[in-house]
Amino acid sequence: MAYTDLREFISRLELEGELVRVGERVSRDLEITEIADRTVKSNGPALLFENVDGFDIPVFMNAFGSYRRMSMALGAQNLDEIGARVESLLHTQAPGSFAEKLMMLPKLAQLASAFPRTVKSAPCQEVVLAGEDASLDLLPILKCWPEDGGRFITLPMVFTKSLETGKRNVGMYRMHVYDSRTTGMHWHVHKGGARHYAEYEDQNRRMEVAVALGGDPAITYAATAPLPEDFDEMILAGFLRQPPTSPLCKGGRGGVEMVQCKTIDMQVPADAEIVLEGCVDPGERRMEGPFGDHTGYYSPADEYPVFHLTCLTHRKDPIYPATIVGKPPMEDCFIGKATERIFLPLIKMQLPEIVDMNLPVEGIFHNLAFVSIRKRYPMQARKVISALWGLGQMMLTKIIVVFDEDVNVQDTSEVLWRLGGNIDPRRDIAFTDGPVDVLDHAAPQPLFGSKMGIDATRKIAGEGHDRHWPADIRMSAEVTTRIDELWGRLGIG
Ligand SMILES: Cc1cc2nc3c(=O)[nH]c(=O)nc-3n(C[C@H](O)[C@H](O)[C@H](O)COP(=O)(O)O)c2cc1C
Numbered sequence: 001m002a003y004t005d006l007r008e009f010i011s012r013l014e015l016e017g018e019l020v021r022v023g024e025r026v027s028r029d030l031e032i033t034e035i036a037d038r039t040v041k042s043n044g045p046a047l048l049f050e051n052v053d054g055f056d057i058p059v060f061m062n063a064f065g066s067y068r069r070m071s072m073a074l075g076a077q078n079l080d081e082i083g084a085r086v087e088s089l090l091h092t093q094a095p096g097s098f099a100e101k102l103m104m105l106p107k108l109a110q111l112a113s114a115f116p117r118t119v120k121s122a123p124c125q126e127v128v129l130a131g132e133d134a135s136l137d138l139l140p141i142l143k144c145w146p147e148d149g150g151r152f153i154t155l156p157m158v159f160t161k162s163l164e165t166g167k168r169n170v171g172m173y174r175m176h177v178y179d180s181r182t183t184g185m186h187w188h189v190h191k192g193g194a195r196h197y198a199e200y201e202d203q204n205r206r207m208e209v210a211v212a213l214g215g216d217p218a219i220t221y222a223a224t225a226p227l228p229e230d231f232d233e234m235i236l237a238g239f240l241r242q243p244p245t246s247p248l249c250k251g252g253r254g255g256v257e258m259v260q261c262k263t264i265d266m267q268v269p270a271d272a273e274i275v276l277e278g279c280v281d282p283g284e285r286r287m288e289g290p291f292g293d294h295t296g297y298y299s300p301a302d303e304y305p306v307f308h309l310t311c312l313t314h315r316k317d318p319i320y321p322a323t324i325v326g327k328p329p330m331e332d333c334f335i336g337k338a339t340e341r342i343f344l345p346l347i348k349m350q351l352p353e354i355v356d357m358n359l360p361v362e363g364i365f366h367n368l369a370f371v372s373i374r375k376r377y378p379m380q381a382r383k384v385i386s387a388l389w390g391l392g393q394m395m396l397t398k399i400i401v402v403f404d405e406d407v408n409v410q411d412t413s414e415v416l417w418r419l420g421g422n423i424d425p426r427r428d429i430a431f432t433d434g435p436v437d438v439l440d441h442a443a444p445q446p447l448f449g450s451k452m453g454i455d456a457t458r459k460i461a462g463e464g465h466d467r468h469w470p471a472d473i474r475m476s477a478e479v480t481t482r483i484d485e486l487w488g489r490l491g492i493g
């Protein structure tokens with residue numbers, strides 16, 4: 001089930017014993033980080049800080065910080081359930097018989113109601129502070145880590161529109177607060193916001209940008225999803241928000257309700273908590289960072305575009321949502337795991353031999369990918385590696401390791417065992433060069449570096465390995481059955 005807004009989600013978390021309200025007075029400078037870090041590392045609850053020193057506005061943290069809450073945020077029992085929904089949608093075939101057509105109806109209705117809808121008035125605009133009245137000083141924006149260059153808005157949904165096509169993009173790009181009406185705009189060059197900004201810079205035009213905070217957590221998640229260019233994140237949000245059991249759902253809680261901003265030509269989710277309206281000028285750059293980042297290291301300061309606030313709107317009693325990133329596991333690891341499950345069916349459409357994929361949290365999503373495949377022909381693992389490096393944000397993956405279909409890539413212990421045993425390093429490791437994540441500090445220069453593909457599959461005929469490949473050790477079924485029967489009587493456990 002989807003949530004109307006953030007507060008409905010918070011109530012649900014509370015009902016399910018997944019929320020702790022922190023009444024103790026704490027500082028937004030570092031203290032909230034320390035509490036949230038300890039909480040996520042011990043698989044603890046979501047946190048609503050109700051007494052932030054100097055502020056009336058509460059800070060909501062760790063919303064997505066466990067498998068359970070990440071699933072709840074997307075209205076599902078578990079992440080695989082959402083993957084399965086995506087898969088069933090993708091496998092929608094043109095219907096043949098009448099019965100098949102009938103079966104299709106619910107799916108089509110689901111899709112239609114996934115589209116965003118415009119509404120005239122919105123909770124996120126209950127209070128409108130334009131011009132001089134608009135100030136970020138109102139918000140309990142965190143200083144996350146000791147050596148951060150300042151305070152950062154860490155869960156913003158950044159809305160932009162293409163100058164060429166008018167199409168929308170929503171991405172999550174942190175914002176370094178410089179003063180009450182100015183922030184950095186940290187969209188990496190590979191991302192949608194930066195692509196739109198380049199169009200504006202080419203024509204030397206000012207770009208309007210809206211930033212929404214809060215709302216149904218499915219909408220916040222959608223801003224982080226690595227969708228193909230020009231695919232509207234709000235449609236993904238609408239799809240995720242639909243109750244699967246109620247396919248007709250009358251547009252009720254599927255499509256995201258959007259409202260026009262007050263000072264710019266942009267729409268934002270009506271049920272957000274807080275909205276920042278503003279602009280980014282062509283050619284303007286300012287030092288952004290350093291920032292204790294999701295790599296587990298400080299990313300160094302660098303030049304980024306600048307966001308100028310023109311209007312701040314909010315609910316009467318807004319909640320300020322935030323996250324911290326740092327050494328894994330952190331909250332963003334669970335967001336990444338949701339993405340792994342949701343996007344696996346899409347990747348399989350391109351690469352049907354893929355069985356499973358694990359982006360381990362220690363690999364912070366762009367450093368390491370373990371993939372299992374059903375191998376039929378020589379060098380198929382290499383083909384899969386090359387293809388993944390060409391697929392959306394997977395292009396940033398530094399190390400890809402491919403295993404056979406019988407390897408459980410979710411089991412790191414098995415992964416390491418197979419990896420060590422199955423590869424001849426000179427033959428099975430391929431190096432190449434390509435784009436790397438902006439945050440990769442090990443590449444000799446920013447933005448590109450080397451990549452490693454490892455073929456850890458068993459070598460088959462035609463791959464130049466003439467030796468016999470040994471079988472896995474397995475007990476015979478006859479013996480396991482007999483010992484199963486005996487086991488209880490052996491007194492072993
Ligand atoms: C908590 C969090 C913070 C993020 N911060 C940034 C950021 O500052 N800059 C950036 O380019 N991507 C950041 N990302 C990743 C993007 O949101 C992600 O790549 C998304 O797919 C971008 O959408 P886009 O493809 O529409 O640009 C962050 C993700 C999360 C979960």
Ligand SMILES: [Mn+2]
Nearest residue numbers: 169170192227
């Ligand atoms: Mn996008």
